[in-house]
Amino acid sequence: MSRRPREIEIWFTEHAGRFYLVAEHRETAQWVRNLRADPAVSVRVADRRFAARARVVDVSAERQLCAEVRALSEAKYGWGDGLVVELTPTPTP
Numbered sequence: 001m002s003r004r005p006r007e008i009e010i011w012f013t014e015h016a017g018r019f020y021l022v023a024e025h026r027e028t029a030q031w032v033r034n035l036r037a038d039p040a041v042s043v044r045v046a047d048r049r050f051a052a053r054a055r056v057v058d059v060s061a062e063r064q065l066c067a068e069v070r071a072l073s074e075a076k077y078g079w080g081d082g083l084v085v086e087l088t089p090t091p092t093p
Contacts, residue, residue, distance in 0.1 A: 011079075012045070012087075013072040019043065019052070020069040023083040032056065032083065043087055050089050057084040 008031055013020050023029045035041060035054040043052050059066045066084045073080030 007044075011073065011077050013069060013076055015069060015072060017089070019045070019087040019089075020057075020072070021085040021087070022070065022073050022080055023085055024081070026083040029083075032085065035085065040090075041087065043089075050092075052087040052089050054085060054087050057086050059084070 010021055023032050026032070036056065039054045041052050041054045043050055057066055057069070069084045070080035
């Protein structure tokens with residue numbers, strides 16, 4: 001875990017007010033390690049910027065959610081296999 005800010009371009013889907021990423025390299029991806037250490041993230045989608053909380057979705061506890069997200073990713077990009085990560089926008093005061 002580096003704690004260095006990173007900007008990555010990554011495929012995402014939206015579902016129920018949240019954003020989902022699928023990490024092809026699962027736990028070995030540096031950005032996954034970083035968000036596990038500090039789940040407070042800054043997100044940019046096109047011209048929109050917002051703060052969010054990130055978490056790795058536990059496939060054993062949330063099998064249905066993982067299946068839905070992977071299906072959305074498959075439909076949008078033709079690929080959806082990997083570790084599912086959820087970004088929940090943080091409410092602004």
